[in-house]
Amino acid sequence: MTASPYSPTDYKTDLKPVWCPGCGDFAVLNSVYRALSDLHIEPHQTAIISGIGCSSRLPGYVETYGFNSLHGRALPLATGMKLAAPNLTVLAVGGDGDGLAIGGNHFMHAARRNVDIAYFMMDNEIYGLTKGQAAPTTPSGDKTKSTIYGNPEVSVDPCALAISLGASWVGRGFSGDVKGTTELMKLAISHHGFAFLNIISPCVTWRGDHQTKELRAKLAAIPADHDRADRTAALRFTSEPEHLMTTGVLYETQRPTLIDEMMEIRDKAIGQAPPPGREEILRVFAPAM
Amino acid sequence: MTASPYSPTDYKTDLKPVWCPGCGDFAVLNSVYRALSDLHIEPHQTAIISGIGCSSRLPGYVETYGFNSLHGRALPLATGMKLAAPNLTVLAVGGDGDGLAIGGNHFMHAARRNVDIAYFMMDNEIYGLTKGQAAPTTPSGDKTKSTIYGNPEVSVDPCALAISLGASWVGRGFSGDVKGTTELMKLAISHHGFAFLNIISPCVTWRGDHQTKELRAKLAAIPADHDRADRTAALRFTSEPEHLMTTGVLYETQRPTLIDEMMEIRDKAIGQAPPPGREEILRVFAPAM
Amino acid sequence: MHDLTFAFVGAGGDGAVTAGDIMAGVCASEGLHVIKTEAYGPQIRGGESSATVRVSSKPVYAQADAVDVLVVFSWADFARFQNEVLLATDAVIFHESADAPPDEMSSRTCHAVPFAALAREAGAPASKNVIAVGLLTARYGLPLELTRHAISRRFAKKEAAVIEANLRAFDRGVIQEETLPQTGKEQLEYTSSEPRLLMSGNEASAFAAIHAGCRFFAGYPITPSSEILHFLSEWLPKIGGSSLQTEDELAAIGAIIGASFAGVKSMTATSGPGLALMAELLGLSSIAEVPAVIVNVQRGGPSTGIPTKSEQSDLFHAVYASHGDTPRVVIACSDVESSFHATVDAFNMAEEYQVPVIVLSDQSIAQRRETINASVLQHEVRERRMATPDDLHEYRRYRDTPDGVSPMSVPGMSGGMYQTNGLEHDEQGRPNASFNVHEAMNAKRYRKLDAIAERYPLFDRFGAKRPEVGILCWGSSIGVVREAIAHMGVEDRVGVFAPIMISPLPTHDLQSFIDSCGSLLVVEVSYAAQFTQHLRTQVDLPRAKTTVHSRSGGKTLAASEVEAELRTLLTNVSLEVLA
């Protein structure tokens, strides 16, 4: 690998993260710096879009174009950005609540459209910024500020969901494993299509240190012989209890992306012909005589 | 089966359907009348909620409590209704666009929560009421008002999605088969939990009569030996091209419903103790001395 | 006759709308002025329908209050359009002879015509409407050959036999006309001139977007705005742009904010329910200062309301929605031509001032087809103020400037990187929760509106210089008011001030107009009088001398409504003069 023109620290902004000491998101941020550096990503050719949440503050700390948008809306903005500037490297980042609760519908349709972006979900199984309410990822039975009798709902596995919704690349990482997460981010960014990376990133404040321990215990790397193209196998690694925290690349396939489709439509629309001028367009409105 | 106190026609309102002659939704409406009658459903103990669309006009034609709400919002209203009045029979109905495009997020969370309702999606693979734009169910490549170069997106199979999202009962019917659809509706209504029934209901106006023919061709009843409890098998009947139009009960399981959870929470909260009075609640605010 | 309004009413399959299309097309290519509208019953499709075509040798500004020439294929269906199809006292009616007129028609000139039978004779049983077209073409002196040609063009895609049959039907109608009693004053007097285009307001907005340089559109279908989505999803790909049908309106405005952030002029189009859903993202565009154009075609509200009919009741939401102090621009369309200009202006303002701009149209102008000359579809196009190399040196995305506009960089510009957000932020875009920064940034963002009010004090002003009665109105009501004044011939006593900029309002000119009027009449189609209340926030509108004519939508505003108000007000004035 040739030396990168940019070191990880070149991607640092001078803004101090607001995160709590010990928050898993610090490590995620480091992995982002490294992945961008390793991939020689041009800062000005890159945009990182997020929603709202602790995790969604990340774009403010990366010296590329960045947009910390609204709760749940990162993916629509990212989609528009990519369609407008297909050569841009577009990353979407955010929390589990941001992407699975209020943003669930956009997640579903971005995956289905195979938008050419990488989407990193920083999953702490809780609403961090709003001080500890249950998220769709919060394990059943857990007590939170909004579920003091125990969370009544079954929790979602973001990876299982992503595969079902049609994401063409799905992986899972653990923020504590910066090296591993960095590699997964590089694969996700390099993937041609919608790449979803679920990053387990503990919330020390609302889930306590025990969360990190518990999670670490559950973590297991996906077997080397796992066939990424095998959807059913991939789903098994997300649905069966013992596999809930399997890290690595779970699923990968190739199908036309939103940008491929856009190009094809332009081609069908005029092919090599010169674009229509004003007169040609106005002819539509001439009374049919 | 003892004779029902209500004949199908007893459920008819005096409102004339606005549907186009030949619309598949007429047959769906008939199936609803029959299912309600066969199940001896008390009209005043029943509420039917819909979103917006041709199909969502259905509640206006059924003499129960009915609410033709907003585009995509049938499920939140239905969820609130059920939690407020657990003894009510609550049905949600609507179109494929209503439930999968703008309403997709509510679909995801209602299924996950296993809300005790039956949800009938009248699937015509198009936006009917707005005069023929592509829906998430429109087959790739099809030309519509909004996809004149052919639909670039891959279409969603609502049943596959429902199973992935956690619906505890999933079936598919064809509006043309009134008897079969009626039976499926009865099973869905009787199911304890979130029952999703996808009803193929042709749009003669924007998909043309050919749609009906094509669909009929693709239809196939699910093999009698299919194990409804087998999630993987069920998914096969929704994902593999040759099975895309398999009708019948595809999947069925039993797990705690939203109402079960609500009852359990109340139990954890006070069990058999008398409900707290004003003083007890205000004690929370007494300075800790 | 210089000005005639034809109407065709029938059941599904009678082809009323097609008949209207053909007549409108012929008149447009004769260079006449045409306004064509349609109406449908509740049934989604195949139900009763009506088409109304106003034709005039002089410019027209609204559809006429009443119909001069009516073709009725079925009286039962006619009855369903009481609000849409009103008859002039001297209206001439041609009705299916098999269907006898109801009693209330006894006093009227009714010609029974065996449309069905004649169509069968001609071997085109489905073409009762073509018989009618032939009959009217002959009777009202429209060019036979041209119309024949139009008919063959209309059925061009069908096989020859069908075309033949329809031409026979047309000729049969022409012959039939001779058998009907003449009244003498039938001929439409005009000298044919250059053909005109026929365009709807929605088409004008869509074309305007292309003219303005819009290359990305995202939208979710909704009546009565979907034609914009349809047009742009066909044409944008041809000119290197793209269009996306999103999963909902939240995604639609989200996508255009993303595309605009990336440097591409972008637009979405919707109607009330969709605009309601966009309220939060509107605020994001405003605080992050990302240009965005939102065309909102008003329909009957509240809620789902009356989706197919017009109303002027989204003004409140357009001007005041979204939490917090959220500067945005609202500009109105009053007819097809102004739909073009307003939309281009919207892009110009959005791009130059980095604000969200809402274009308020309504069903009555968005879906009616009007004649228009290509030559008027021209409008200056302005560009975003981009960051120069100088600006990029220690770049501050939100640098506070005299007019509040900060040069903008876009992805791809090296050295232009910035990280923005919907939080309050400092000049660099860094989140900042201090009062001083918040106050300064609010001031910066609102200062842009002052600059816009300066540069775009847009309004229509016509009629009397020092009006006895001054009319305040906006949007689609303007044309009706114009017709009313002309019809009464009171141009010298009545003056009109109609803001095109709804927010910020041209306050100064507006106030001096108000002060210059003897009495005032506000005309709007909103039960809650949204326009009147909005005006009061910015100008003093003396309650004593102001009459408010505001009512629900659901039927087109009629010139006669305005005339009635004017008659009262003008006599009062006269009386005062006497006293």
Added chain:
Amino acid sequence: MHDLTFAFVGAGGDGAVTAGDIMAGVCASEGLHVIKTEAYGPQIRGGESSATVRVSSKPVYAQADAVDVLVVFSWADFARFQNEVLLATDAVIFHESADAPPDEMSSRTCHAVPFAALAREAGAPASKNVIAVGLLTARYGLPLELTRHAISRRFAKKEAAVIEANLRAFDRGVIQEETLPQTGKEQLEYTSSEPRLLMSGNEASAFAAIHAGCRFFAGYPITPSSEILHFLSEWLPKIGGSSLQTEDELAAIGAIIGASFAGVKSMTATSGPGLALMAELLGLSSIAEVPAVIVNVQRGGPSTGIPTKSEQSDLFHAVYASHGDTPRVVIACSDVESSFHATVDAFNMAEEYQVPVIVLSDQSIAQRRETINASVLQHEVRERRMATPDDLHEYRRYRDTPDGVSPMSVPGMSGGMYQTNGLEHDEQGRPNASFNVHEAMNAKRYRKLDAIAERYPLFDRFGAKRPEVGILCWGSSIGVVREAIAHMGVEDRVGVFAPIMISPLPTHDLQSFIDSCGSLLVVEVSYAAQFTQHLRTQVDLPRAKTTVHSRSGGKTLAASEVEAELRTLLTNVSLEVLA
């Protein structure tokens, strides 16, 4: 001293907030009047924090402009709260002796206290804050035993050793106090009385919901309203109700509309961004006439804005959002007690008149804790007008009635079945697109607001009968205005009119107040002066004699701001009198 404001400032872990809690609790149980607020730095948690506790023997209406007694654990952190913690000129400061005061403090009374060292001595190194509490308790004459008790209660869950250590720390603080120079005027003069409750505005709204009979809550977390979700998800299940945390705010308001349709009193709570998302469903509640209560706790806007700070800038959205003519009610809270009453009134109006009601609170009152007597938490509860057997005979859900309210049936009532929708509809609820029905139904729905304005002309009116200067304000600004007037002692020259009903406004009383004032001062915390503009839509507010004090949020409105305006206006008045 009858009125003292204490403040504690420190880094994360210094326990500033805990110290404030303990002092507030002790004072409340002594029957004193207390207002406690907190402030935090940008860091999500573990960052700098401050707690301010105002204690008074007489009722207080807002937090004080300035701090009388300051405890500083770290000057660096103090510097971060310039906007939140302002010092009185004669403020007394107790600071960590290890951390020398900055120069600008040289002129002030600073007592160096080795908090850290003393805490270590006491064997409770983490309890610098308890040392401070002991010191202040002794110096300002608060009951030592009671405070000791409060401290052991505070650490009750910890093991005995910890409690012991903290009590030692407390006693150490008490002793330390004697070593510090006296100035004589330290003692807080009061006679202890019945303990009072300590409640926040959010808790008052949540408790009000239970009082009013609310048995279903649906909400999505958002600062600064989440405490309502937390409280109701704990208590509703205990009283046979239920609470649902939804996937977003669209689902939240959708769920309460569904629950309310089913006959159960229901509420949701949110802040600006969530309210923005609810705009469309607000319209559904309005046209389908399904009762709904929405508590909106305002924060800094626009967009995500400043989530943790207060502003009065959601008024526009609350009153005017949603497309079409959408009647709704908006009622304001001005402090903790009124948060209770406004919320119960909201349920009463929503249920009796079948309208959506928005309760506007803001961060400053929703999250501050105030003393309150249980006895004032009483308010009449009214019920929905249900359909009687007579009504059900040929039942028309939307029967047009004099006050616009149609008796409502709910699922379970046999013979009460109806099918409703968000479309315009007739008395039976059948979709109807005709103008006549639309106009009649708009009139019916708006007539309910007239009835409400009649029955609930709610406003605060105090001060001079015929004011030289009349102040118009609302919500959390009222308490500050009250303090300003009292502080200046101009009750006989200045009068205040503060609508509690924001929409519909108590127009008649409002206008006569305006007319009765020499000059007018509007006070509000909104850069765009939303309240002022809203008033203008309904009443005549002569621009010549009106001063508008409106500015962004981000820092608490200070009485001194109001006093400055009043001083100018009152002297002008005096001058005029002389002239």
